[in-house]
Amino acid sequence: MTTQIDPVTTEIIRNAFISIAQDMNATLIRSAYSPIIYEGKDCSVALLDNHGNVLGQSLGLPLFLGNLQVCVQLTAELYGWDHFRPGDVFLMNDSYMTGTHLNDITVFAPIYWHDKLVGFSASRAHWLDVGAKDAGGPMDSSEIYQEGMRWPPTRIYENDKPREDIIELLRRNGRFAFLAIGDMNAQVAAGRTGEARYRGILDRFGYDTVMAARDEIFRQSEQLEREAVRAIPDGVYHAEGYIDNDGLGNQPVPVKMTVTVSGETMEIDLDGSSKQTRGPVNCGFAQTISAARVAFKLLVNPSRSVDGGTFKTLTIKAPEGSIFRAQEPAACQWYFTPLGLLIDLFVTAMTPAMPEKVAAAHYGDSMVIFLAGVDPRSSLPYLAVEPTPGGWGAYHNGDGQDALINNVNGAFKDLPIEVYESKFPVMIHNYHIRTDSGGAGEFRGGCGLVREYTVGPDSYLSLWFDRSVTPAWGLYGGGSGQGPDVQVLVPEKDEQHLLKVNVKPIPAGTVVRTHTGGGGGYGNPFMRDPERVRMDVLDGYVSREAARSHYGVVLTDELRVDAAATKQLRAQ
């Protein structure tokens, strides 16, 4: 097994693996049925070798980074590597195996070449509904059994033919079954794309050469990562924060992190974080590993593709029975809320070691709103699910971005108002920047936004907004961003402020006005160039009052900088 490989062939094969993963991803996104996949890009694909190591992965949803292989490996652990047969396709979503919530369905298939198992195609995509007690998934579950159907690794294709009984079982156990089966077909198609192209590589170069290239590619990735970690000063770094609650009204849930950098290795230890909660903010360890890898990748070789040589320098620890390593029957629906915080905390923890690479905290969570009911135009049920963008943190030489989707989400795009109103019996009369929501600083935190829904028919509202207890914090004297807020205005009733609610009935004409938080600022706001503060006022990111109170910048009625007054105010 010591096939010699030259650098040219290695590089050709490496590029091909990356290209294959991109093609698989394109197939999945373009043929998926649910907006959450094709618009939200809530999916990921990978080409794996015959041991489940990543040959190529598309950078889809960050949170799915590097945890598709685990599905193949756990299946093999359960049933043995001889369990796989040509023409098989498997499906699974067990949270304690895959790590995420039950809505995330992993589909994978063994790939054969000349009767030999040579690898796997795998994809994961968020299905709109998997038959939880509430449409789309509950905000208040306390056991996984309330969150939908739970599948161990199960064959959905045998001998290249769909197993109609199993597919019928899937179809009968979720709302919007047509979408689910469409998405499943898209996942199978993505796998076929990967299979065909991988076989093409093997036809051209032969198995031994491709495997020798794989070993060399993994070696390169590992070496690059070791070099990058070695460049980070050795030390022990800490950070901690809280998510608001577990969704069942309980106390803030702590997340604690210790990062130890020693030579070429890094360890992320989550000891001290909350025990698993009754409410649905738990996840399987596979997902914690994934989130830690996302955090790591934000600061270490971010633009490099991921393969089986990546993440070898990184170890991750979480206590058994904690929210990060939950056990049956812990509820997992909103597993990503602590993970988004984990990522922000990692970036903050590393600030002393790499101040020019980090940024202040961002608005923090997906800020999800569900509206459901019956559309009077078609008399059919409707379910509108969307996350909401918010402000990102500022950094050493730039302002945080306004209204940008959160870190655990992928290339999500908001649903255009014209599309939203055509698809759902809801109008969006306000969609705008939330002035003054970004943390002040020499570099300003990005602003969150306001998105306001007016429901046509009687409907149901579910909300999952978090990070009000520890809103986006600043760095080096920068201020915190504002936290989230949701106003519910029922006609002829008092205004209510809510952040989390499950399937609340709201009558026709109710206005739900969501506010997302801003990002943290970076550096002392009094150091900010007054002219930039003035521009922010002209653009409406900062109010004239906040220019004075937060930045010490006095503007005239014509909105010009009053230099003398500014100097005086800043000197106080």
Added chain:
Amino acid sequence: MGYRVAVDIGGTFTDFVLADVTNKTTTTGKVLTTPGNAAQGVMEGMRQMIADANSVDFFVHGTTVGLNAFLERKGARVLLVMTQGVSDSYTIARGDRKTLYRVQYRKPERLVPRRDVLEVRERLRWDGSVLTPLHEEDFTPIIEKIRAEGIQSVAVCFIHAYVNPVHELRAREILKAALGDSISVTLSHEISREWREYERASSAIMNAYIAPIVERYLQSLEKELAGFGTQTPVHVMQSSGGVIRAKTAREQPVHTLLSGPVGGAIGCAALSKATGRKDMIGVDMGGTSFDMCLIIDGKPGVSNETEQQGLPLLLPLVEIHTIGAGGGSLAWLEAGALRVGPQSAGAVPGPACYGRGGTQPTVTDANLFLGRIGTDARLGGWMQLDYDAAGRAIHSVATQLNLSDIEFAEGMLSVINAKMADAIRTITIQVGIDPRDISMVAYGGAGSMHAVWLARELGIKEIIVPWSPGTFSAWGMLQTDIRRDLTSNFFHRAVDTTSEMIQSVFNRLVEEGSALIREEDVADEDIYFAMSADIRYIGQEYVVTIPIHAPYDIAEIDRNFHVAYKIRYGHSTPGAPLEFVNLRLTAFGRLDSEIMGFQPNADAGDPVKGVREVYFDGVKMQTTILNRDAMPIDTHYEGPLIIDEQSATTVVPPGYVVHVDPLGNVIITRNQS
């Protein structure tokens, strides 16, 4: 009968192609582009190539004036007017991140800052009915601002205007009444009749942003041409692959934005027709990028959406796929591994062989080092190449990899060729095409230098190198028709749709389309149409556009959709419910565009220029150098060969043969004997 003239302005050169309709011959020429006022270069070339200005019967022009204004961010200041409450749709820009692993992410830089986005009260419902009438008094402060700040250009985008443009149309009346013709007003529904307010606003803004610049340029060109004595109107190439008169282009200049590489795709389609080859892939390799286009069933793909520097545009445009691979792509090392591109040496310092201080090896250096480009070549017509500098650059990296210089140079080319082949696989697989069944057309400066290797990787059996590949894009512009694209939003479930509903929409579109084409001075008998529909499975977002035709049988449309879907995605769900999203009409005005072959230059002498040592697979081979201009029609040659001509070099390795076809194309195939 006189000349049909195409002029294509590129970054360095302005290319000319003249079709002599009387003598059935075609000639080509190049002059340096004049960046300050591109019309100067155009006129210089016209004077050089054309004795009698009156003999020009048709003039078509591809211009990058609008694109350059955008890329250099030198367009007009634009005011955006949107519906009250939701005008930040433009600033929010849909909230997505295009790079996932970057805590210091920045959104693409938009063309209008938030302070120049203004609101008026008005609101339509999703079906186009009026919820809040237009509050005309809200324009008063807007008009004041425009006057006070000397703004030239306004874009208007109201929610649901794609269904009902009533408020946008009134907005223009109000602005024009107050400000006269000095103000350029772009209405979003006139640029695109599709939903998605951010994308539509972005498209309208792009139009407004380049309008004054394109207007000025076209005016100046028309004036110069008239002064020269040319009577015929100026036609302008559009991104859609059709042409329009300059006076139309001035109204919607955004349609000319990406016309540059389109000429090549149209040229491929024309070759497809002239040579009876249905499917083709066109490849154009330049200094920094590699462009690909697919011709299926004689036609280039036309998509309805693109992004430029992260900003979306809803426009019909010929699908050109681009990756960062070109003659300037750099080889570099990382963790003991070889990488080639996507970083490029650019124009400065450029490849090491340019002798401008570049020390890292590029693809061009490798081609020169291997003998595939002659040291006597004048790249781009003027560059003196430094062979030793290329050799030094290659040696410096090769030694680090323990490769010989020759192995390394060929290895660099293998890596870049494989990347380009992967890109071709991607675009063909995505539309269900097997590359082995199609011909490759290679053009641009470096396309024909690499084409045989790409074809070999992909199993493509035949490569066509058209006459004068360096001016092929200009040639393509002569081969197209007048074109206007019309879209009507048609959001209906297929079960609720009747043939009559579709017919009535097309009746209206045909009427509108005919009127537009007549404005281009086309006779009625030369007007023709193509109808298509955007359809998807209910619940999906992306549509598949399929051709449809009278009598619009719904069951047949349904069947055709499933077939088209299956080709595109590898699976389909016959029986699943469909919905229509848009109906599209393309209206054409037929132009006389007879293809005339190229004739070798009878005075050029012996086609064999000489012999040079060239490396192929590590072996030094005595290789014949041919002069393209002197290669007679219907002759055959056997590789290894290098074919030189003014604008390009074609490399034919051993094992391949060349045939000059009746149109003057060089056809390269594998040697069967």
